[in-house]
Amino acid sequence: MTTAALEEKKRFSFSWPAVQWFIPHVLFAVLLALIFTPGADDSTPHGAFLAVLGISEAALLINRKSRALTDIMTILYLLFIAWEFGTTKADSVNLLLYPSPAKVFAIFASDWHKILDGIRSSMYLLGVGFTLALVLGVLLGILTGSVARLRDSLLPLAKVISPIPPIIYTPYAVAVLPTFEIASIFVIFSSIFWQIYIQTALSVSGIDKKLLDSAKTMNLSAPAMFFHVLWPYCLPNIMKTLPISVANAFMVLTAAEMIGATSGLGYFVRYYADFADYTRVISGIIIIGIVVSVLNYGIAELERKVVRWH
Amino acid sequence: MKKIEFSNVSLTYDDDGTVYNALNQMNFSVEQGEFVSIIGSSGCGKSSTLSILAGLREPTEGQYLIDGKVSHGTGRNRGVVFQHYSLFPWMRADENIAFGIKQAFPETTDKEAADIAKEYLEKVGLAGFGKKYPYQLSGGMQQRTAIARTLAMQPEILLLDEPFGAIDARNRILLQDLLLEVLGKEKEKKTIVFVTHDVDEAILLSDRILFMDKKRILEEFEVPFSRPRKREEIFQSRDYINLRQSLLSCFFSGIQEKIGGEEVVL
Ligand SMILES: Nc1ncnc2c1ncn2[C@@H]1O[C@H](COP(=O)(O)OP(=O)(O)OP(=O)(O)O)[C@@H](O)[C@H]1O
Ligand SMILES: [Mg+2]
Numbered sequence: 001m002t003t004a005a006l007e008e009k010k011r012f013s014f015s016w017p018a019v020q021w022f023i024p025h026v027l028f029a030v031l032l033a034l035i036f037t038p039g040a041d042d043s044t045p046h047g048a049f050l051a052v053l054g055i056s057e058a059a060l061l062i063n064r065k066s067r068a069l070t071d072i073m074t075i076l077y078l079l080f081i082a083w084e085f086g087t088t089k090a091d092s093v094n095l096l097l098y099p100s101p102a103k104v105f106a107i108f109a110s111d112w113h114k115i116l117d118g119i120r121s122s123m124y125l126l127g128v129g130f131t132l133a134l135v136l137g138v139l140l141g142i143l144t145g146s147v148a149r150l151r152d153s154l155l156p157l158a159k160v161i162s163p164i165p166p167i168i169y170t171p172y173a174v175a176v177l178p179t180f181e182i183a184s185i186f187v188i189f190s191s192i193f194w195q196i197y198i199q200t201a202l203s204v205s206g207i208d209k210k211l212l213d214s215a216k217t218m219n220l221s222a223p224a225m226f227f228h229v230l231w232p233y234c235l236p237n238i239m240k241t242l243p244i245s246v247a248n249a250f251m252v253l254t255a256a257e258m259i260g261a262t263s264g265l266g267y268f269v270r271y272y273a274d275f276a277d278y279t280r281v282i283s284g285i286i287i288i289g290i291v292v293s294v295l296n297y298g299i300a301e302l303e304r305k306v307v308r309w310h
Numbered sequence: 311m312k313k314i315e316f317s318n319v320s321l322t323y324d325d326d327g328t329v330y331n332a333l334n335q336m337n338f339s340v341e342q343g344e345f346v347s348i349i350g351s352s353g354c355g356k357s358s359t360l361s362i363l364a365g366l367r368e369p370t371e372g373q374y375l376i377d378g379k380v381s382h383g384t385g386r387n388r389g390v391v392f393q394h395y396s397l398f399p400w401m402r403a404d405e406n407i408a409f410g411i412k413q414a415f416p417e418t419t420d421k422e423a424a425d426i427a428k429e430y431l432e433k434v435g436l437a438g439f440g441k442k443y444p445y446q447l448s449g450g451m452q453q454r455t456a457i458a459r460t461l462a463m464q465p466e467i468l469l470l471d472e473p474f475g476a477i478d479a480r481n482r483i484l485l486q487d488l489l490l491e492v493l494g495k496e497k498e499k500k501t502i503v504f505v506t507h508d509v510d511e512a513i514l515l516s517d518r519i520l521f522m523d524k525k526r527i528l529e530e531f532e533v534p535f536s537r538p539r540k541r542e543e544i545f546q547s548r549d550y551i552n553l554r555q556s557l558l559s560c561f562f563s564g565i566q567e568k569i570g571g572e573e574v575v576l
Binding site: 208210211213214215216217218219220221224228229232233235308309310 | 361364365366384385386388389390392394395396397398399400401409410413414443444445463469
């Protein structure tokens with residue numbers, strides 16, 4: 001590269017950082033201006049939408065130095081502007097199919113009780129299915145991994161059964177099992193269990209021979225061997241499977257709720273879809289997105305807390 | 311009194327049909343309180359011998375006695391330190407030791423175990439490193455911790471398989487001195503079987519050296535130095551030079567045979 005080109009490049013990249021920090025704030029101002037100019041949807045109270053925007057802007061102001069957050073907010077504000085403009089300022093938009101942001105966020109304020117109930121019901125099913133899958137997956141996985149005969153027979157079987165997406169047999173499970181609760185716990189269980197079971201069995205069968213010898217020479221009791229050697233040995237590998245497993249389980253759960261439930265987030269979305277209340281459908285979708293993100297964040301934090309040894 | 315006795319022990323490995331005879335009619339014994347080193351070239355069966363003694367493998371033929379009784383499997387009377395991976399990576403240094411103590415003495419409370427762990431960490435010169443995980447410690451520190459854990463479990467017999475094999479020369483010297491010092495402070499004199507490649511290490515540490523080749527013990531050497539030993543004094547003595555010469559010629563005759571038995575002038 002010539003000196004001139006380098007100079008040019010330097011000048012270009014130099015001018016960029018100063019501006020970038022202002023962009024989201026400018027967009028924020030544009031968005032506010034849009035909201036307060038008269039449009040097609042002025043009957044809806046703006047409180048909830050403004051609160052959401054206020055919180056985002058405050059978060060951005062607190063983490064002023066975070067480039068990632070600046071970029072994220074830039075993108076988010078652009079989306080909001082498009083959404084706000086498209087639904088309230090453009091002519092001939094079907095407000096039934098394309099509700100304005102103010103409308104969607106107002107649902108959070110008016111329906112929070114129902115939403116909370118939905119979250120609680122979904123989390124309960126997820127929690128039970130997850131716990132069962134974790135406990136059984138680890139117990140059976142460690143057993144399978146440490147006994148060569150079980151490993152050679154059960155693992156190939158598991159590898160055939162596990163790729164079948166649980167979402168495929170969800171309708172059947174809902175039809176066959178006595179209650180919806182049992183059916184959804186079953187499908188959640190199946191969407192988490194196999195990953196944990198296979199991962200645990202593979203980890204245990206691949207455990208470092210030296211480590212095992214060392215443990216044996218310490219004359220560990222069976223429980224100590226299980227809880228203080230095999231389980232912590234597998235833990236990092238199990239943690240790695242969790243984000244995908246839990247996301248899958250949540251997907252299956254919401255699908256199941258759309259088929260047969262009378263509560264839960266999936267039910268919330270389907271119920272209002274039946275009444276063509278797409279405002280609530282969209283707010284339900286947003287809530288599901290937030291719940292999944294919080295779950296993933298929780299799992300990542302858990303991994304950081306629990307696996308501290310490398 | 312004989313603490314350990316190997317009588318006609320043979321070991322054959324069978325890896326899915328590939329059979330390998332690693333030990334052949336091996337005999338040796340170790341007295342109560344004695345420090346015995348086993349040296350020999352790579353692959354001669356030292357680790358195999360130790361793994362039988364530790365109870366990790368059963369002899370294919372013959373048997374071994376501990377305190378005059380035929381022994382099978384692992385036991386609380388023996389503690390083992392390997393070259394690598396003796397510590398559990400998910401436990402901090404102090405937790406590794408405390409865990410060992412709680413396994414050996416289940417009636418110990420957590421508090422007592424933690425206190426004893428701290429005491430042993432101090433003994434091996436690692437006061438203040440208890441809260442570190444193994445990956446945060448150097449190889450030498452990990453081996454110190456492993457030795458501390460094994461001693462804290464108070465075995466009568468200590469089995470060490472090249473515990474300093476992966477340590478640099480300077481730290482190796484420090485660790486050898488430390489081992490002697492720590493062992494000297496133990497209430498009861500331990501019986502020790504120490505596997506090494508290093509002739510000087512064997513001479514410095516042991517009461518007796520067993521030279522191993524051809525899947526059995528070929529020669530024995532008494533080490534004529536009294537304890538406590540001073541490294542500098544030993545390394546300057548005539549006895550040391552002679553002993554070292556004899557040990558090296560054992561290694562050498564092995565090599566000579568392998569290259570066809572021709573005379574090689576040094
Ligand atoms: N699990 C095993 N399966 C088959 N053969 C083995 C096994 N372990 C060791 N051997 C073989 O037995 C012989 C003795 O091995 P051993 O580990 O006892 O030697 P060593 O004297 O400790 O060697 P080094 O000094 O390299 O540690 C070697 O030839 C080795 O290849
Ligand atoms: Mg070896």
